[in-house]
Amino acid sequence: MLTGWIKALYYNYEENMKKFGTSSRLPVFVTLTLPSVQRHEDNVIKQQILKPFIEELKERYGVKYYFWKAEIQENGNIHFHLIIDHYIHYKKLHHQKY
Numbered sequence: 001m002l003t004g005w006i007k008a009l010y011y012n013y014e015e016n017m018k019k020f021g022t023s024s025r026l027p028v029f030v031t032l033t034l035p036s037v038q039r040h041e042d043n044v045i046k047q048q049i050l051k052p053f054i055e056e057l058k059e060r061y062g063v064k065y066y067f068w069k070a071e072i073q074e075n076g077n078i079h080f081h082l083i084i085d086h087y088i089h090y091k092k093l094h095h096q097k098y
Contacts, residue, residue: 002067002083009085030082030093038077042070045078054082061088 006027013026032053038045050068057063068082 005065005067006083026085026087028084028087030084032080032082033073034077034079037075042078046070050080057084057086057088061092062086063088 009027032050034045034049040048050070054063054066054068057066063084063086065085066082068080070078070080073079
């Protein structure tokens with residue numbers, strides 16, 4: 001599913017570049033990590049941090065499609081990898097609190 005989505009993004013990118021000379025829909029990789037030791041269950045982190053973050057990506061930055069995966073870091077904290085369909089400068093996302 002992810003491979004097909006990425007191919008569709010690139011096709012859309014190439015078509016928009018030909019027609020309009022611009023396109024902002026490319027796959028972008030984002031990693032979210034906790035700033036301190038995790039004290040809450042993983043599902044709480046997903047509901048109270050990841051979900052609001054994704055909602056803001058959609059509302060504020062126009063992200064339409066995304067994939068995410070949770071992983072456990074060596075220190076035991078959960079962290080998230082996302083692939084989103086819209087470039088956002090890291091300074092806009094860095095240190096935001098959810």
